[in-house]
Amino acid sequence: MDDERIISMLEDVPDNSTEESNSELENDHCSDHIISSGTEQGASSVESSSGHENEDESDDDVPLSFLRTIRSIFDSFVLNCQKAYIPHEYMTIDEMLWAFRGRCGVRVYIPSKPAKYGIKAYALVDAKSFYTFNIEVYPGKQPDGPYAFSNTAYDVVDRLVKSITKSHRNLTFDNWFTSYELMKHLLAEHGLTATGTVRKNKRCIPNSFLKTGKQPASSMFGFQRDVSIVSYAPKKNKVVILMSTLHHDDLIDVTTGDKRKPEMVTFYNSTKAGVDVVDEMSVNYDVSRNSKRWPMTVFYAILNIAAINANIIYRANRNLNTKRTEFIRNLGLSLVYEHLRQRKDKTNIPLYIRNRISSQIGEASASLSSQNIGARPVRCRDCPNKKDRKTKNACKHCGKAICKEHAVLFCSDCANVQD
Numbered sequence: 001m002d003d004e005r006i007i008s009m010l011e012d013v014p015d016n017s018t019e020e021s022n023s024e025l026e027n028d029h030c031s032d033h034i035i036s037s038g039t040e041q042g043a044s045s046v047e048s049s050s051g052h053e054n055e056d057e058s059d060d061d062v063p064l065s066f067l068r069t070i071r072s073i074f075d076s077f078v079l080n081c082q083k084a085y086i087p088h089e090y091m092t093i094d095e096m097l098w099a100f101r102g103r104c105g106v107r108v109y110i111p112s113k114p115a116k117y118g119i120k121a122y123a124l125v126d127a128k129s130f131y132t133f134n135i136e137v138y139p140g141k142q143p144d145g146p147y148a149f150s151n152t153a154y155d156v157v158d159r160l161v162k163s164i165t166k167s168h169r170n171l172t173f174d175n176w177f178t179s180y181e182l183m184k185h186l187l188a189e190h191g192l193t194a195t196g197t198v199r200k201n202k203r204c205i206p207n208s209f210l211k212t213g214k215q216p217a218s219s220m221f222g223f224q225r226d227v228s229i230v231s232y233a234p235k236k237n238k239v240v241i242l243m244s245t246l247h248h249d250d251l252i253d254v255t256t257g258d259k260r261k262p263e264m265v266t267f268y269n270s271t272k273a274g275v276d277v278v279d280e281m282s283v284n285y286d287v288s289r290n291s292k293r294w295p296m297t298v299f300y301a302i303l304n305i306a307a308i309n310a311n312i313i314y315r316a317n318r319n320l321n322t323k324r325t326e327f328i329r330n331l332g333l334s335l336v337y338e339h340l341r342q343r344k345d346k347t348n349i350p351l352y353i354r355n356r357i358s359s360q361i362g363e364a365s366a367s368l369s370s371q372n373i374g375a376r377p378v379r380c381r382d383c384p385n386k387k388d389r390k391t392k393n394a395c396k397h398c399g400k401a402i403c404k405e406h407a408v409l410f411c412s413d414c415a416n417v418q419d
Contacts, residue, residue: 067139070295070298073299073302074302078134081134085126085131085133085309087129087164090128090169090271091124091125091127091133091170091172092124092127092173093123093124093125093157093173093177093275094174094272094274095121095138095275096120096121096135096275096301097110097113097118097120098118098120098121098297098298098301099118100115100118100119100291100294102292102294103292105140106119106137106138106139107294108138114279114283119294119297119301121135121136122136122156123135123136124160125275125278130274130277131308131313132308133164134160135305136160137298139151153177153179154179156177157173158182158185164190165190166191169193171192171193171195172195172272173194173196173272174197174272175197175199177196178196178199179202179204180227182194183227183243183244187226187245193246194244194245195243195244195268195271196242196244197241198241198242198243200241209222209229209231209241210231210239212233212239213237214231214233216233216235217233218260219232221262227245228245228248228249228264232265240265242265244264247263247264250262253265253266281308282305285304285307286300307328307331310327311327311328314327337361340357340360343357344358350399351399352394352400353399355397355399377392378391378392378394378401381401382402383405390403
């Protein structure tokens with residue numbers, strides 16, 4: 001049984017690990033994708049974080065105080081995700097929605113999402129492997145003051161990319177995030193290029209790029225020193241506008257045939273879906289249960305994302321194409337393995353349950369004992385009721401109470417063959 005453990009992403013880590021992670025990204029750039037598997041300790045950090053934290057929070061915690069019940073485990077999880085993996089060259093930023101319909105001050109409504117109602121989070125995801133590298137939960141509107149927390153697209157992206165700053169990667173995001181100011185900031189301050197669609201109400205777009213009467217499959221390009229823009233007409237009376245600091249030419253992707261899409265458009269389409277894929281994968285194997293407590297919703301989301309990340313790490317390290325179903329099953333068993341072993345050795349648990357546990361963990365079945373069904377005799381399952389014959393013996397395989405008349409004896413050698 002594999003020892004891959006979801007808990008390794010939830011362990012407490014030293015405060016200086018962020019600097020180590022950033023320096024590693026700068027040194028390795030994008031050429032090395034071998035992943036460190038992390039340490040394997042117990043789930044003590046999960047247990048210690050399940051309750052409320054100290055109410056005497058520092059002023060720095062005020063803007064995100066609604067997360068205080070689960071912040072310790074959430075921050076440790078995100079930090080371990082960043083330590084355990086070196087992402088590829090292209091990454092995606094988008095919003096997630098964790099389904100929740102209970103009472104919560106930060107619950108939002110997004111009609112385009114399958115859940116529609118829930119807790120919103122922003123995620124930085126590897127566009128190739130779909131590894132979730134960084135997450136920030138939307139804290140809602142914050143009051144004015146010295147610790148006000150900005151939720152603008154500019155500031156959200158600026159916080160998310162601090163974990164990959166100066167790594168020369170490229171970001172892909174939609175028109176809610178894209179702005180000329182953000183593109184210039186990412187390139188100048190973080191050393192990151194970006195590609196994204198642009199809303200047509202942005203003042204930086206020339207009027208000629210907005211005209212809709214263009215010939216279908218035509219493109220118009222604009223270039224500045226560091227920023228490029230393209231207006232593509234996929235059909236009559238419609239234009240799609242993209243901005244990029246990665247592309248600096250007017251190349252057309254010849255593989256698109258008569259559609260004559262610019263390479264900027266095909267690149268955006270190939271890298272934009274990272275967060276949406278993670279959402280879909282989470283729904284396919286969802287551990288969540290209906291709950292009116294929003295901390296549980298966040299915790300379930302952590303487990304879903306951790307299972308996806310763990311599978312990516314496992315497959316990359318071992319160069320295997322393991323089915324996700326099999327991996328999640330082995331992962332779940334590894335998490336409860338020690339608990340199952342303890343229950344298997346308890347004589348007060350019915351034999352058939354102990355034998356089922358043995359079959360799950362791959363150990364020998366519990367042996368038959370004259371006292372294995374308790375101190376009180378139990379009526380034989382094969383004898384008629386009028387006999388009222390009771391016994392303390394049970395079948396080794398199914399645990400059914402059986403008297404000597406209906407039992408079959410085996411020597412020890414034959415019994416092992418039967419097993």
